[in-house]
Amino acid sequence: MKQILSILFFLNFSFSISFCQTSLDLNKELPTDPKITIGKLRNGLKYYIRENKKPENRAELRLVVNAGSVLEDDDQRGLAHFVEHMAFNGTRNFYKQEIVDYLESIGMQFGPDINAYTSFDETVYMLQVPTDSIEAVETAFQILEDWAHNISFEEEEIDKERGVVVEEWRLGRGAGARMRDKQFPILFKDSRYAERLPIGKKEILETAPYNALRRFYRDWYRPDLMAVVAVGDFDKDWIEKLIKKHFRRLRVLKKPRERQVFPVPNHKETLFAPASDVEATSSNISIYYKHEVPGKGTVGDYRRSLIEALYNSMLNNRLNELLQNPEPPFLFGFSSQGTFVRTKSFYILGAGVKDNGIESGLEAVLTEATRVRRHGFTESELERQKTEMLRVFEQVYNERDKTESEQFAAEYIRNFLQGESLPGIEYEYSLYNLLLPGIKLEGVNQLAQSLIRDENRVISVSTPEKEEIKIPTRESILAVFDRVNRKEIKPYEDTVPDLPLVGIPPTPGKIVSQETIEKLGVTEWDLSNGVKVVLKPTDFKNDEILFTATSPGGHSLVPDKDFIAAASATAIVREGGLGDFDKIALQKKLAGKLAGVSPWISSLQEGLSGNASLKDLETLFELIYLHFTAPRKDNTAFLSFQNRMKGFIKNRHASPQAAYQDTIRVTMSNYHHRTRPWSEELLDEMNLETSFNIYQDRFADAGDFTFFFVGNFELEQMKPLVQKYLGGLPSANRKESWKNVNITTPRGVIEKEVKKGLEDQSRVTMIFTGPYKWGRRNNYEINSMARAFQIKLREVLREDLGGTYGVGVSASTSRYPDQEYSINISWGCAPDRVDELIKTVLLQIDSLQTFGTTEKNLNKVKENQRRSRETDLKENRFWLSSLRFFYYHQRKPSQILEYDQLIENLTLKSVRRAAQKYFDATNYVKVVLYPEGF
Secondary structure (H helix, E strand, C coil): CHHHHHHCCCCCCCCCCCCCHHHCCCCCECCCCCCCEEEECCCCCEEEEEECCCCCCEEEEEEEECCCHHHCCHHHCCHHHHHHHHCCCCECCCCCCHHHHHHHHCCCCECCCEEEEECCCCEEEEEEEECCCHHHHHHHHHHHHHHHHCECCCHHHHHHHHHHHHHHHHHCCCHHHHHHHHHHHHHCCCCHHHHCCCCCCHHHHHHCCHHHHHHHHHHHCCHHHEEEEEEECCCHHHHHHHHHHHHCCCCCCCCCCCCCCCCCCCCCCCEEEEEEECCCCCEEEEEEEEECCCCCCEHHHHHHHHHHHHHHHHHHHHHHHHCCCCCCCCCEEEEEEEEEECCEEEEEEEEEECCCCHHHHHHHHHHHHHHHHHHCCCHHHHHHHHHHHHHHHHHHHHCHHHCCHHHHHHHHHHHHHHCCCCCCHHHHHHHHHHHHHHCCHHHHHHHHHHHCCCCCEEEEEEEECCCCCCCCCHHHHHHHHHHHHHCCCCCCCCCCCCCCCCCCCCCCCCEEEEEEECCCCEEEEEECCCCEEEEEECCCCCCCEEEEEEEECHHHHCCHHHHHHHHCHHHHHHHHCECCECHHHHHHHCCCCCEEEEEEECCCEEEEEEEECHHHHHHHHHHHHHHHHCECCCHHHHHHHHHHHHHHHCCHHHCHHHHHHHHHHHHHCCCCHHHCCCCHHHHCCCCHHHHHHHHHHHCCCHHHCEEEEEECCCHHHHHHHHHHHHCCCCCCCCCCCCCCCCCCCCCCEEEEEEECCCCCCEEEEEEEEEECCCCHHHHHHHHHHHHHHHHHHHHHHHHHCCCCCCEEEEEEEECCCCCEEEEEEEEEECHHHHHHHHHHHHHHHHHHHHHCCCHHHHHHHHHHHHHHHHHHCCCHHHHHHHHHHHHHCCCCHHHHHHHHHHHHHCCHHHHHHHHHHHCCCCCEEEEEEECCCC
């Protein structure tokens, strides 16, 4: 249910329901979707099963344990999460890393398809497996069963995994973690949550006795605290038999420990949680109002959630309007609700502000909240937001048979852990349409009185620590509340221009030629003004149309002195609005329209991207037309944007990661003028006139644009819109291409150290580059080699040595402006292990070049590529990006379907040859981040 409420929708439904709002029993329990099979074994384990065909031939499987870090004993802090790690390091039926080994062998990938998480209150294990293999599904259930009661906890594996868990702890350290350590004990005052962060304490992770891990597993991994979730393209009766076969074996403890629920106590006084840090890059103020967790099971609960969604959306709209001031009172402001822990709900008002802007930002947010409390929202705001919510929910309903299995799985997890109801989309659709139109303004306005109170209030302040920033005191913050309460605040005035989106209709063009690529189901239209349109109708989604449009040139065609103006041009235009509408008026005008367009200018191209619901297809074309013909120059919006950007980056230099990434960026570009790190000085180079002129120039001639449309449309639907709005675009018949601005990569071995940061934390990046012969086979082989090498480095650096939480290996290639390649290897680790791990990586490169990869790892790569391809071919985004790629590189689009041949032809020899060719020991950059003073 939560997933749907967070998306929100509407449709004028044609079926009737048997009750009306005036007689509706708000205490009525919401029903359970009959498409879900919910059962419970004799040992107490609960299970959820649903057949679902998106994606095809896949199942999403979950083992949910109602136990997290809040249940840890004092000597176990961090061990709930450690137990989760040990699930991947050996069980009764899978020795050491055989679980990951097997799942990778059937094409699944560690991370996206094989993962787990531990929070305060629960631990969840997640698998995606193919269902066209009986063996794969049956083995997956054996894995789930082993996780439930057969983890080995071999002492050698525990000690090896300590390093991995500590590295995950180390990865999370920094300014945010240090400030959180100060603020959480206040936010969760007198609660166990204040001292039970899932990542735990480093000293316990390093030294905890083996039996402390086993004790947590023995106490809390038991059937009465577990659920199994299975959603996918399978026969549910078969899955139910597998669940019963595997999980009825779990034994019930004779004397189980009580699964306590830990409250967050109420408090009358306002608590103040200030924190500052020398590495913090931003100032933030948040007001947390604690509330009891609301019910989720009745019609009345559902109605309340709709009112809350209306309230937060409308208040956020007002806060966003303030951003259009030339000197906005905050960088961003927000109103939201949620639960961080099981036993308390939070309403949050907050803002990100400039240095020394805490009090003024707080006053601005409080003023808007108080304006609502005193005067309420307006009828026009409410009706507009209802229209928006109903329209979005319509799209969700239209996609009900194309909903991804993982979304259903997430809902069922919330039902087990939090009691969220599961009425199903059909019932929810009817209820939504019944309740939302009848919600009156008074009901929404009353919510402000209950959400914002003086008791159970925590004020959190975070700032950079430097001399010129004064951290507000508790007294000065409370004085802001008093000042706002005494302040005269006028009612909000809602204005929307009553004008058509496109004032003067375009003069339509014509389709002058048409070609089809039958193998791909693709049609090409050439228009009379030179525009090319490539269309691929699909049925992958019921109500999704995606598009992108590209033209050669980009900001390579502007001089270096205007680069910042060019790089920021599309952002500035987006802030200004379109035609007769400024940004806020445009948003109001488009309420209830599911269509969006975003312009962009990159180094070698300019273009547009966007999406629409089928019902709003003409609105999409109108927006495309306006982005070419009616960008709006708004000096106030420009000043607001520039000031906010300065606020965002003012303290960027304090971040060790920013310094590290900046060093890599300037080194890899040979300190080119266009790759200077962002700074306030750089933002001073922004210029509204120059940016606007560059934008107009880049979009002045549509004649060299190619548009790509993919989605659920008919060609006959598209034809009149294409002719009117794309055929009506201006064309100057310019013959343009990009220009090489000569950003070159360095040659030779370059080693740099960045010493910045307080934490005992390092990061290593090694980048191998060189000239390249661009082509399909070479592109495929370098990427396949990188994937095989990442598997090997994970096995060695993480599993064998316990030296890192994760290592990334990625390859990229370019054809324009120069044919070259890059292989990036990156990992985080302890500073005193940097040299050891670098040496290990270089030895592994040498081994890959000398001996190649293994047959097993080669097959993992190929099977993952095959399995990914199966799902990619049923995704609109895959086709959109693939068509754009092949047209840009002037390659036959039919080659999209020839990928399987590349997979089939990949051999051990070709992987080794790629390693020999692209890992050049005489040409790479190595950058290492060390803490200060190391």
